[in-house]
Amino acid sequence: MTENNITETLRNLAFELDADFISITDKSCFEDSDYTGNKPQDVMDNLQSVIILGVSLPRGAFETLPKGRGEYTNTLMAATTTLRVIAFKLAKLIEKEGYMATIAPSEGSEYGYWYADRETLKADLSFKYAAYRAGVGNFGMNHLLITKDFGPKVRMAAILTDAPLDTEEKAELPFINDACSECMKCIEVCPVDALTSEGVIHKEKCAEYMFNVLGGLRCGLCIKVCPLNNF
Ligand code: SF4
Numbered sequence: 001m002t003e004n005n006i007t008e009t010l011r012n013l014a015f016e017l018d019a020d021f022i023s024i025t026d027k028s029c030f031e032d033s034d035y036t037g038n039k040p041q042d043v044m045d046n047l048q049s050v051i052i053l054g055v056s057l058p059r060g061a062f063e064t065l066p067k068g069r070g071e072y073t074n075t076l077m078a079a080t081t082t083l084r085v086i087a088f089k090l091a092k093l094i095e096k097e098g099y100m101a102t103i104a105p106s107e108g109s110e111y112g113y114w115y116a117d118r119e120t121l122k123a124d125l126s127f128k129y130a131a132y133r134a135g136v137g138n139f140g141m142n143h144l145l146i147t148k149d150f151g152p153k154v155r156m157a158a159i160l161t162d163a164p165l166d167t168e169e170k171a172e173l174p175f176i177n178d179a180c181s182e183c184m185k186c187i188e189v190c191p192v193d194a195l196t197s198e199g200v201i202h203k204e205k206c207a208e209y210m211f212n213v214l215g216g217l218r219c220g221l222c223i224k225v226c227p228l229n230n231f
């Protein structure tokens with residue numbers, strides 16, 4: 001298959017397997033000066049493309065918060081499991097074409113703390129930035145990806161590959177969603193003041209809250225209150 005055909009086949013398979021979105025960026029976006037995350041090139045030397053897969057989450061997981069934290073956490077895990085299965089099948093398909101593919105660590109939490117470096121709280125790459133550059137959405141004041149179709153209530157997975165796949169155009173969207181300036185609900189609802197109106201996130205406060213105060217359950221309030229969800 002040509003790179004064109006592989007990309008099309010991957011997209012079709014992802015949707016057949018119940019992904020809600022799939023986007024592809026090339027390695028160059030992680031070299032840009034506005035990117036502050038870890039580089040996936042440090043994991044795969046000959047990286048060419050990053051595939052981002054996503055699913056949206058059911059409304060009930062948010063509407064039952066905060067009492068339904070156990071259910072919310074389990075629903076995030078179910079989304080992550082679904083994405084892992086889809087990513088695994090796509091990775092196998094890529095390798096059948098003679099390329100290499102591996103799936104970046106991700107889990108059911110809003111900011112990916114569980115698999116992140118424990119000091120910096122950063123993952124091997126920013127899935128959100130890769131999706132932003134592929135036009136899936138832009139960022140909210142909650143530091144999550146606000147997808148155009150679903151809002152922030154999504155989970156994502158990432159495949160690293162040396163296959164030079166067809167990529168989307170660079171996003172024309174503003175980096176921060178326009179609606180945020182008139183809203184700030186996520187900042188007001190955060191129980192530990194991890195989010196600020198200056199656009200800073202104190203990840204350590206959020207992680208400490210989920211790791212220790214909630215005993216590993218996820219919080220989700222800064223997603224629940226966002227008016228950009230398509231509930
Ligand atoms: S809750 Fe409001 S400020 Fe926060 S991300 Fe959503 S729209 Fe932006």
Ligand code: SF4
Pocket residue numbers: 110189190191192193194195205206207209219220221222223
């Ligand atoms: S503590 Fe909760 S509301 Fe605050 S940033 Fe973390 S997940 Fe969002």
